Amino acid sequence: MEFRDLKAQYLKNKTAIDNAIQSVLLSGHFIGGEPVKQLEEKLAEYVGVKHCITCANGTDALQLALMALGIGENDAVFVPDFTFFSTAEVVPWVNATPIFVDVDVDTFNISPQSLEEAIISVIKEGKLIPKAVIAVDLFGQPADFYAIRAITQKYDMLLLEDGAQGFGGRIGNKKACSFGDIATTSFFPAKPLGCYGDGGAVFTDNDEWAELISSYKVHGKGEDKYDNVRIGLNSRLDTIQAAILLEKLKFFDEEIDICNKVAEEYTLRLKDIVKTPIVKEGMTSSWAQYTVCVQNSEVRKKVIKVLNENDIPTGIYYKRPLHQQEAFQFERQYNRKNCSVTENICGCCLSLPMHTYLDMRDIQYITEKIAHAII
Numbered sequence: 001m002e003f004r005d006l007k008a009q010y011l012k013n014k015t016a017i018d019n020a021i022q023s024v025l026l027s028g029h030f031i032g033g034e035p036v037k038q039l040e041e042k043l044a045e046y047v048g049v050k051h052c053i054t055c056a057n058g059t060d061a062l063q064l065a066l067m068a069l070g071i072g073e074n075d076a077v078f079v080p081d082f083t084f085f086s087t088a089e090v091v092p093w094v095n096a097t098p099i100f101v102d103v104d105v106d107t108f109n110i111s112p113q114s115l116e117e118a119i120i121s122v123i124k125e126g127k128l129i130p131k132a133v134i135a136v137d138l139f140g141q142p143a144d145f146y147a148i149r150a151i152t153q154k155y156d157m158l159l160l161e162d163g164a165q166g167f168g169g170r171i172g173n174k175k176a177c178s179f180g181d182i183a184t185t186s187f188f189p190a191k192p193l194g195c196y197g198d199g200g201a202v203f204t205d206n207d208e209w210a211e212l213i214s215s216y217k218v219h220g221k222g223e224d225k226y227d228n229v230r231i232g233l234n235s236r237l238d239t240i241q242a243a244i245l246l247e248k249l250k251f252f253d254e255e256i257d258i259c260n261k262v263a264e265e266y267t268l269r270l271k272d273i274v275k276t277p278i279v280k281e282g283m284t285s286s287w288a289q290y291t292v293c294v295q296n297s298e299v300r301k302k303v304i305k306v307l308n309e310n311d312i313p314t315g316i317y318y319k320r321p322l323h324q325q326e327a328f329q330f331e332r333q334y335n336r337k338n339c340s341v342t343e344n345i346c347g348c349c350l351s352l353p354m355h356t357y358l359d360m361r362d363i364q365y366i367t368e369k370i371a372h373a374i375i
């Protein structure tokens with residue numbers, strides 16, 4: 001069994017994807033070109049924002065966003081303590097300071113209440129300026145953007161949406177990657193919309209930021225890439241990946257619908273045995289992960305062992321709160337508050353196989369093995 005069955009997805013759509021790749025090979029143009037342009041238009045339309053700028057990966061996308069927003073020294077950037085490393089990794093790259101914020105016990109997304117407390121404490125300390133929040137759409141569910149936006153407005157801060165896991169999710173009918181002043185996503189193969197290598201994109205309604213990002217991603221270009229008006233980076237989505245994504249976008253919504261059915265079935269079968277994911281009223285998840293919590297880390301070990309013995313892959317996202325990562329120990333002076341919800345989740349969370357090609361028998365098999373391990 002696969003954790004995310006990218007091979008089955010390819011085989012099902014083989015002819016269309018092969019043709020798309022072939023046409024790029026035959027064109028002889030491997031960087032930029034029509035597929036990239038078309039993809040950016042399609043993605044902007046899909047999300048419902050004015051600009052989409054593709055780039056090399058989701059981490060670069062975040063960095064480009066911070067650069068465009070002019071975030072730098074003496075700025076505090078608030079990030080959830082429970083997320084992939086990238087979300088916070090980019091903050092020191094622009095010389096700003098990440099402040100880790102605890103997450104909501106139900107959604108695992110940044111807690112608006114903890115966020116406001118963290119902002120107030122940074123203001124009281126008086127060393128850093130609270131500049132921006134990076135809210136993550138963790139495991140596919142959009143963050144609590146209406147509550148978070150109220151806070152960023154109150155404190156005159158910028159809001160960035162890390163939609164690497166959330167692409168395709170929504171609040172009501174409003175799509176993920178449309179909530180931040182700037183939003184980013186990743187096309188890493190295992191993400192909801194994945195390509196066959198690395199890829200990423202930045203979304204915004206703001207013309208000026210879009211222009212800056214387009215420049216920063218091509219060596220800080222002015223008129224062209226040989227006219228360099230600022231220090232940038234080299235961050236491109238290549239043409240073959242764009243062609244693949246254009247094909248995959250055609251059946252993307254259908255896949256999200258199926259993943260939602262898979263999640264429903266999991267929850268139905270697991271809700272009395274483990275803590276199943278909670279998707280808040282009005283939210284739709286794109287199910288980057290289906291993550292449950294078991295009683296404790298000992299139980300988790302046992303469940304993983306039983307599942308592995310039965311050829312069922314699992315993942316632990318994430319084992320360690322960001323504030324405990326060795327790389328962030330230099331930030332300790334600003335991060336003395338504990339993040340107890342994150343610490344608890346890290347000790348007991350477990351992600352199960354989640355993709356379109358799981359059928360009801362697979363889910364029955366997986367959930368029975370979990371039940372055997374626990375009960």
Ligand SMILES: *Cc1c(COP(=O)(O)O)cnc(C)c1O
Nearest residue numbers: 057058059084086087164186188
């Ligand atoms: C995957 C991921 C990223 C980074 O994406 P890459 O394309 O791997 O650089 C950033 N943030 C979150 C929350 C992610 O899950």
